[in-house]
Amino acid sequence: MHGRRVFLSAALVGLTAKGGRRVEGSFLDDGLPTGHRLTDRGRSGRPITRVPVVIVGAGVAGLCAAWRLRKRGFRDFVVLEMHAEAGGNSRSAENEVSGYPLAAHYVPVPNRESTLVRELFDEFGVMRDGKVDERYLCFAPQERLFLHGRWQEGLEPEIAVSARDREQYRRFDDRIREFRATRQFTIPIDAGARASELDRLTMAAWLDREKFDSPYLRWYVDYACRDDYGARAWDASAWAGIHYFAGREHEDKGPVTWPEGNGWLVRELMKRVGEHVRTGATVHAISPNGSRLRVLAGNADYEAELVIFAAPTFLAPHIVEGAPSAHDFVYSPWVTANLTLDRPPRERGSEPAWDNVVYDSPSLGYVVATHMTLRTRVDRTVWTWYQALADGDPAQNRRMMLGADWRHFAEYILRDLERAHPDIRECVSRIDVLRIGHAMARPIPGFLTSESRRRWASLSGRVLYANSDLSGLSIFEEAQHRGVRAADRALAILGRA
Amino acid sequence: MPVVLFISVFLIAACGLIYELIAGTLASYLLGDSVLQFSTVIGSYLFAMGVGSYLSRYIRTGLVTQFVYIELMVGVVGGFSSSALFLAFAYTQGFRLLLYVVVIAVGILVGLEIPLLMRILQSRLEFSELVAHVLTFDYLGALGASLLFPIILVPKLGMVRSAILFGIVNAGVALWSTWIFKDQLRGRTLLRGGCAAVLVLLGAGMAFADYISSAADNSLYADEVIFARNTRYQRIVLTRWKDDLRLFLSSHLQFSSRDEYRYHEALVHPGLAALPGARRVLVLGGGDGLALREILKYLTVESITLVDLDPEMTQLFKTHPLLSRLNGGSFSAPRVHVINWDAFAWLDTNQEFFDFVVVDFPDPTNYSLGKLYTTAFYRLLAKHLSRSGTFVVQSTSPLFARQSYWCIANTIEAAGLKTFPYHVYVPSFGEWGFVLAGRDAYDPPRQLPSALRFLTVANVPELFHFPADMQRIPAEANRLNDQVLVRYYEREWKEIAR
Ligand SMILES: Cc1cc2nc3c(=O)[nH]c(=O)nc-3n(C[C@H](O)[C@H](O)[C@H](O)COP(=O)(O)OP(=O)(O)OC[C@H]3O[C@@H](n4cnc5c(N)ncnc54)[C@H](O)[C@@H]3O)c2cc1C
Numbered sequence: 001m002h003g004r005r006v007f008l009s010a011a012l013v014g015l016t017a018k019g020g021r022r023v024e025g026s027f028l029d030d031g032l033p034t035g036h037r038l039t040d041r042g043r044s045g046r047p048i049t050r051v052p053v054v055i056v057g058a059g060v061a062g063l064c065a066a067w068r069l070r071k072r073g074f075r076d077f078v079v080l081e082m083h084a085e086a087g088g089n090s091r092s093a094e095n096e097v098s099g100y101p102l103a104a105h106y107v108p109v110p111n112r113e114s115t116l117v118r119e120l121f122d123e124f125g126v127m128r129d130g131k132v133d134e135r136y137l138c139f140a141p142q143e144r145l146f147l148h149g150r151w152q153e154g155l156e157p158e159i160a161v162s163a164r165d166r167e168q169y170r171r172f173d174d175r176i177r178e179f180r181a182t183r184q185f186t187i188p189i190d191a192g193a194r195a196s197e198l199d200r201l202t203m204a205a206w207l208d209r210e211k212f213d214s215p216y217l218r219w220y221v222d223y224a225c226r227d228d229y230g231a232r233a234w235d236a237s238a239w240a241g242i243h244y245f246a247g248r249e250h251e252d253k254g255p256v257t258w259p260e261g262n263g264w265l266v267r268e269l270m271k272r273v274g275e276h277v278r279t280g281a282t283v284h285a286i287s288p289n290g291s292r293l294r295v296l297a298g299n300a301d302y303e304a305e306l307v308i309f310a311a312p313t314f315l316a317p318h319i320v321e322g323a324p325s326a327h328d329f330v331y332s333p334w335v336t337a338n339l340t341l342d343r344p345p346r347e348r349g350s351e352p353a354w355d356n357v358v359y360d361s362p363s364l365g366y367v368v369a370t371h372m373t374l375r376t377r378v379d380r381t382v383w384t385w386y387q388a389l390a391d392g393d394p395a396q397n398r399r400m401m402l403g404a405d406w407r408h409f410a411e412y413i414l415r416d417l418e419r420a421h422p423d424i425r426e427c428v429s430r431i432d433v434l435r436i437g438h439a440m441a442r443p444i445p446g447f448l449t450s451e452s453r454r455r456w457a458s459l460s461g462r463v464l465y466a467n468s469d470l471s472g473l474s475i476f477e478e479a480q481h482r483g484v485r486a487a488d489r490a491l492a493i494l495g496r497a
Numbered sequence: 498m499p500v501v502l503f504i505s506v507f508l509i510a511a512c513g514l515i516y517e518l519i520a521g522t523l524a525s526y527l528l529g530d531s532v533l534q535f536s537t538v539i540g541s542y543l544f545a546m547g548v549g550s551y552l553s554r555y556i557r558t559g560l561v562t563q564f565v566y567i568e569l570m571v572g573v574v575g576g577f578s579s580s581a582l583f584l585a586f587a588y589t590q591g592f593r594l595l596l597y598v599v600v601i602a603v604g605i606l607v608g609l610e611i612p613l614l615m616r617i618l619q620s621r622l623e624f625s626e627l628v629a630h631v632l633t634f635d636y637l638g639a640l641g642a643s644l645l646f647p648i649i650l651v652p653k654l655g656m657v658r659s660a661i662l663f664g665i666v667n668a669g670v671a672l673w674s675t676w677i678f679k680d681q682l683r684g685r686t687l688l689r690g691g692c693a694a695v696l697v698l699l700g701a702g703m704a705f706a707d708y709i710s711s712a713a714d715n716s717l718y719a720d721e722v723i724f725a726r727n728t729r730y731q732r733i734v735l736t737r738w739k740d741d742l743r744l745f746l747s748s749h750l751q752f753s754s755r756d757e758y759r760y761h762e763a764l765v766h767p768g769l770a771a772l773p774g775a776r777r778v779l780v781l782g783g784g785d786g787l788a789l790r791e792i793l794k795y796l797t798v799e800s801i802t803l804v805d806l807d808p809e810m811t812q813l814f815k816t817h818p819l820l821s822r823l824n825g826g827s828f829s830a831p832r833v834h835v836i837n838w839d840a841f842a843w844l845d846t847n848q849e850f851f852d853f854v855v856v857d858f859p860d861p862t863n864y865s866l867g868k869l870y871t872t873a874f875y876r877l878l879a880k881h882l883s884r885s886g887t888f889v890v891q892s893t894s895p896l897f898a899r900q901s902y903w904c905i906a907n908t909i910e911a912a913g914l915k916t917f918p919y920h921v922y923v924p925s926f927g928e929w930g931f932v933l934a935g936r937d938a939y940d941p942p943r944q945l946p947s948a949l950r951f952l953t954v955a956n957v958p959e960l961f962h963f964p965a966d967m968q969r970i971p972a973e974a975n976r977l978n979d980q981v982l983v984r985y986y987e988r989e990w991k992e993i994a995r
Contacts, residue, residue, distance in 0.1 A: 134871070134872060134873045134976055134977050134978060135873055135977070137976075137977065137978035138978055139864075139868070139977045139978055140864055140867070140977065140978055140979055140980040140983075141864055141980075142978070253976075253978045253979045254978070351863055351864050351865070373842070374839070374841040374842045374845055374868065374873075375839040375841065375842045376806070376839055376840075376841065376865045376866055376868060376869060377730060377806065377839065377865065379729075
């Protein structure tokens with residue numbers, strides 16, 4: 001609620017009031033209008049392309065399905081993507097300053113059980129002999145937090161933290177270590193997850209139950225839920241909240257990142273499967289046609305034996321004839337923004353980190369695209385700023401997000417950053433805003449054992465669902481895992497395994 | 498009448514507090530550890546005030562005259578306190594001593610003021626009234642000063658001017674008193690003359706405050722500054738004292754012309770002279786051209802590439818007569834090619850091979866510079882070495898920053914190279930360390946270029962011996978994602994600075 005109120009009040013203030021500098025910018029193409037045109041039906045009488053497999057959506061899940069098919073020697077497929085560029089939530093862009101992520105910006109150092117990520121990283125030269133190449137491991141300093149008027153290294157609050165808070169940090173770490181030892185909190189979750197009573201609680205309820213009442217610890221946990229799930233600690237499943245911490249081993253300082261974020265991985269994937277990808281092709285209907293499937297896309301029609309549906313699952317009931325309802329999937333809306341800075345803001349006794357977070361802000365802070373440069377000195381840079389609209393009703397938030405104009409967002413973002421960077425208005429020359437209505441599925445309590453999720457993810461029938469939202473946790477590893485599994489299943493059905 | 502008097506009380510109280518705040522602030526600016534500095538300054542000041550109050554009993558006669566003298570003395574001592582302290586910090590070893598002398602002197606004088614004033618006013622007011630009013634205005638003055646100081650004085654006027662301004666206030670109160678108390682005063686003209694002289698003196702101080710601040714701002718540079726420029730990348734400052742030229746980059750001493758030959762001979766020759774076949778040499782950093790001067794002594798070297806970030810730096814050392822004399826005009830040698838680029842990024846985009854590389858970067862004082870001392874950097878550098886090529890790295894001091902030094906050696910080893918650490922004594926730096934690295938074993942040179950001032954064939958092997966207090970200690974390798982070196986370095990130099 002608080003977040004939204006702040007959000008709305010920003011509209012009342014002019015954008016160039018202080019600093020006198022004009023900021024340019026616009027909304028990025030976020031596919032929001034196209035989403036609503038899905039119900040248009042294709043005209044009949046167009047030529048039909050026959051192809052054994054159609055992949056819908058060139059996000060990470062769709063591209064990894066394609067990557068797997070190619071690696072298994074299968075080439076008879078197309079990937080249909082509604083946007084002009086592939087990548088989905090892992091898209092990136094580039095200006096004269098740097099490449100930068102629009103949304104997804106890192107992958108944690110893969111655990112041992114994340115074999116697919118390791119395979120992909122080996123192939124792309126990110127890992128060698130089981131170790132991540134140091135150029136792709138986030139450079140120091142990785143993270144900093146603006147707390148009580150100054151920056152500290154690391155995100156776990158330290159300034160003015162009492163012995164009592166520290167004791168709770170320690171106890172929390174111990175609990176997480178115990179959970180990790182159960183080997184149930186794996187990436188991908190399919191490798192270890194078992195039905196758990198933790199999935200019937202919210203993360204906040206679990207913290208209460210365990211008597212964690214340190215405000216700093218609770219802020220940190222809530223931050224984690226907003227960061228990974230776009231949800232508040234009192235909305236996310238405790239199992240998911242714990243997974244954020246217990247699912248990662250913290251041996252190697254990470255994460256793995258690139259100036260353009262996960263867009264780097266998309267580009268590498270596109271090098272391998274780009275020839276199969278048709279962009280600007282919105283799929284609006286998939287229906288059985290005898291033993292085959294008719295796929296109607298914006299500019300062409302296809303007839304396929306199998307469809308791998310890697311677009312967000314909530315769209316399926318609108319597109320796939322006979323698909324069940326997906327009403328129990330909750331999606332968080334997100335806003336991200338790319339800020340071009342002509343000079344970095346002045347620092348007092350701190351160096352900019354890759355990930356920069358302001359304590360008690362409704363936003364999640366910003367990442368610096370030029371952080372991963374080998375240069376010792378950068379003047380201009382690009383920041384990607386994040387906020388999950390996690391408070392209140394997602395549908396209402398989406399409406400609000402679409403209703404506000406660009407100046408409103410820009411002012412809101414500058415005000416958010418001004419707390420930590422008083423001179424930010426003198427630095428920023430451009431703000432491009434991306435509104436993502438259904439950015440990621442929310443792991444609400446019950447998601448793990450949800451019958452409907454299980455059904456969607458079962459890979460039965462001729463439409464195989466593969467979007468990362470079926471994992472409940474929207475992360476690169478899950479998207480890849482879903483895509484690869486769907487590809488394997490497709491090959492098995494086609495007798496090509 | 499009394500109101501006028503209480504304004505005096507208010508003003509002198511404000512002055513007193515301002516001097517105390519200035520001393521405390523300067524001490525914490527210049528010495529660090531503000532809690533300690535403020536506590537000791539305030540403590541000594543209050544104590545000295547007590548001493549002053551006690552001493553007031555020995556002043557028996559001519560109270561007003563004495564009061565005027567005291568005001569003038571406070572005005573001069575307090576008014577010039579911050580100038581004197583700044584200059585003492587810049588030019589002498591006696592900053593701390595002067596600090597406490599000033600604090601005690603001002604404290605004693607200020608401690609005399611109020612008792613004297615009360616005694617002067619004794620006859621005019623009832624005792625209870627007197628105490629109540631004088632102390633009220635005393636404390637009000639303190640409040641005013643403590644608000645004025647951080648909000649207006651420090652940001653708008655700076656330390657030097659603020660102190661002088663309040664000196665003028667003291668002198669003004671003195672002058673004014675000669676009118677207020679004229680019936681209790683003899684020899685007024687003389688006193689007024691003294692007041693005028695002090696005011697002129699302080700006024701002159703105000704006019705020259707800029708000179709004082711800039712002389713003091715150059716406190717790091719003990720000598721005359723003959724060149725100073727802020728480039729995009731750093732602040733270049735050149736100082737001279739007699740025949741000694743010193744270069745500071747962003748306040749860090751780079752060389753002194755008196756002994757730089759020791760540094761640069763040691764940087765270049767142990768490595769390069771051991772490679773008689775070397776044809777192509779690379780210098781990373783080293784925009785002063787002094788390493789170039791040494792390399793140019795090898796006639797067999799065909800080409801020298803120098804990559805330095807800052808074009809103004811290389812330009813300065815090419816064109817400035819004093820500096821190009823120092824580097825022997827090395828930037829004008831046809832064998833030398835200058836590239837103004839970020840060294841790490843340049844290596845990353847470039848395919849060339851070199852027989853010998855001199856790595857002469859600023860110390861790893863922050864994470865940006867720290868990148869130039871990582872395993873990733875040395876791995877990349879190794880890819881640019883010819884088969885038997887070597888490189889040498891300036892590696893801070895193995896004595897003052899022992900763990901930092903060995904961290905650099907370990908980092909190079911972690912990048913898969915053999916290391917040959919050595920050190921040399923450079924008077925203006927102290928013990929300084931280098932790490933030579935390559936794929937094969939190292940044999941000290943059998944021959945050196947002629948006319949070296951420091952190195953001889955016989956003493957090169959000695960550089961590789963480390964006495965007990967500089968020997969290897971455990972240190973982790975410095976990596977891009979975990980820059981331990983920056984933390985070691987910060988800790989170690991902080992310990993030295995104490
Ligand atoms: C702001 C934000 C930050 C994130 N940060 C990270 C991060 O740092 N690390 C991380 O691992 N994950 C992050 N994620 C999660 C991210 O969603 C996943 O990593 C991953 O990119 C999801 O891939 P996907 O293929 O499952 O889904 P999507 O990326 O949603 O891909 C679906 C694709 O289908 C296309 N599509 C939709 N409808 C149609 C249609 N009708 N016809 C054709 N095509 C269609 C879409 O255009 C899109 O390209 C972030 C997400 C958001 C929103």
